[in-house]
Amino acid sequence: KAGVTQTPRYLIKTRGQQVTLSCSPISGHRSVSWYQQTPGQGLQFLFEYFSETQRNKGNFPGRFSGRQFSNSRSEMNVSTLELGDSALYLCASSSQGKHTFGSGTRLTVV
Amino acid sequence: DAKTTQPNSMESNEEEPVHLPCNHSTISGTDYIHWYRQLPSQGPEYVIHGLTSNVNNRMASLAIAEDRKSSTLILHRATLRDAAVYYCILLDNYGQNFVFGPGTRLSVLP
Numbered sequence: 136k137a138g139v140t141q142t143p144r145y146l147i148k149t150r151g152q153q154v155t156l157s158c159s160p161i162s163g164h165r166s167v168s169w170y171q172q173t174p175g176q177g178l179q180f181l182f183e184y185f186s187e188t189q190r191n192k193g194n195f196p197g198r199f200s201g202r203q204f205s206n207s208r209s210e211m212n213v214s215t216l217e218l219g220d221s222a223l224y225l226c227a228s229s230s231q232g233k234h235t236f237g238s239g240t241r242l243t244v245v
Numbered sequence: 246d247a248k249t250t251q252p253n254s255m256e257s258n259e260e261e262p263v264h265l266p267c268n269h270s271t272i273s274g275t276d277y278i279h280w281y282r283q284l285p286s287q288g289p290e291y292v293i294h295g296l297t298s299n300v301n302n303r304m305a306s307l308a309i310a311e312d313r314k315s316s317t318l319i320l321h322r323a324t325l326r327d328a329a330v331y332y333c334i335l336l337d338n339y340g341q342n343f344v345f346g347p348g349t350r351l352s353v354l355p
Binding site for chain 1: 288289291332336345347
């Protein structure tokens, strides 16, 4: 069974740009969650999608958004990038309470 | 959200058992106790979870106190590959909206 796939693995963007990250969940998993991980703040929950609907949302500004497609694949978008958005962005798909995480996308904003 | 407290770091010798403690004194009756670990440069990985009874799987054992206010993750024979940050997390039955604490950084000495 293929795991959770995140693309791209690495990304460098400049301040003010926008970025879209992609996540393909495990086949059959309908829930996809996104997390931001930084050395200073640790792992923080961004949002969760289930059957194309945002079910939960963390405490992040509106510049962070996401969506889920009918095949459960999900994307997250960050607009007007700031230096502080540099982080590892992790996606997880879940079934019966057990999360499987991808390897993440490392975003560097310069 | 119910919170957990864990020691910042622990050390173990290779091939010896490791007991990783977690306190969760405000746990509610419906919270499951989950353990995840994160190896360097990877996303978190599911280890084990339980509700009231002790649990065993191929990776580890989970011992849950009778009052559920604490639990212990047991690695029966630590290997160098077990060096990681271990997170103890409380989740409701839907298992969403993870709140990650700083976790315990486990070092395994050869």
